[in-house]
Amino acid sequence: MREFIRRPRLTGAVAPKSPTLAQAMTSGLGLDRVDVVVELGPGTGAITGAILRQLAPGARLVAVELNPVFAGRLAERYADSAVEVVQSSAEDLATLVPYPVDAIVSGLPWTVMPYEGQRRILDAAAGALSTNGRFSTFAYVHTAWTPPARRFATVARSRVVWPNVPPAYVHHAAHPMHRTPPPAVSGNTMTTPF
Numbered sequence: 001m002r003e004f005i006r007r008p009r010l011t012g013a014v015a016p017k018s019p020t021l022a023q024a025m026t027s028g029l030g031l032d033r034v035d036v037v038v039e040l041g042p043g044t045g046a047i048t049g050a051i052l053r054q055l056a057p058g059a060r061l062v063a064v065e066l067n068p069v070f071a072g073r074l075a076e077r078y079a080d081s082a083v084e085v086v087q088s089s090a091e092d093l094a095t096l097v098p099y100p101v102d103a104i105v106s107g108l109p110w111t112v113m114p115y116e117g118q119r120r121i122l123d124a125a126a127g128a129l130s131t132n133g134r135f136s137t138f139a140y141v142h143t144a145w146t147p148p149a150r151r152f153a154t155v156a157r158s159r160v161v162w163p164n165v166p167p168a169y170v171h172h173a174a175h176p177m178h179r180t181p182p183p184a185v186s187g188n189t190m191t192t193p194f
Contacts, residue, residue, distance in 0.1 A: 017043075017107065018164040021138060022050035025105055025170050029134045032056050034102035038128065039063045040090040040121070041108040045074050051105060052081060062097050064090050091117070093124035100130035106137035111146050135173040140166045 017025075025047055031037060031054035042048045042063040051061055061083045065071040071087035078085065086096050090108060104125050110118055125135060141160055158170040 017046040017138075017168075018161070019046075019050070021161045021164040021168055021170070022047045024158050024161050025107075025136045025138055026050050026054060028172065029103045029105070029136060031059075031103060035059055036097070036099065036101050037061045037103045037105065038093065038097055038101050040093075040104060040106040040125070041065060042074055042085075043067070043070050043107055045077055047105060047107055048074065048078065048083060052078075052083065055082060058082075060084065062086060062101075064088055064093065064096060066090070091120045091124055093121075093128045097128055101128045101133060102130055103134045104129060104136070106135070108137065110137065110139060111143040133174070136170060138168045138170045140168050142166055 029037075031051060033056065035058075037051055037055065037059065039048055039051060039061060042065050045063075048061070048063055055061060059082060061081075063074055063078075063083055063085045065074060065085065065087055066089050068087055071085055074083070075085040088096055090106075106125070108121065113121075129135065138161075155173040156171070158172070161168050161170065
């Protein structure tokens, strides 16, 4: 709550995600068969724990957190685990994780993010995913009517996860995704954000 009050556009949540939402976000990703998972915006680590419980021995989890307070706490909490905490922007995913990623689980606050920020992060995520990579994110039910949420296309959406505060639903997508030809300078962009 303190970080939400101090940095609402950076934090985006008033409470940690529920175990039910964490399960909904990670189910169907095949995390027990992957080598590398990236978590974008892990915050307090509510979903990080669910990911770790499903990872096979030897698999890696790279947690990319912009908020320095959350990044520091996560690094301490998961110091003796397969989690590598990186305090940086998800927009820099290509340089942070310069190899194919099997799954990306995002806890980013999409609806408080400007369109261009959404676009850059989704392009970075699509570019990082392996050929059969999977992507999962969530949105709060009460934000579904907002312009940022309406812009966010999805391949599949879960039922409402009522035990979460506030209630949420999960978006899932998988490669292959349609891309437009790359511009001369800036790399690939997607025709739709997943």
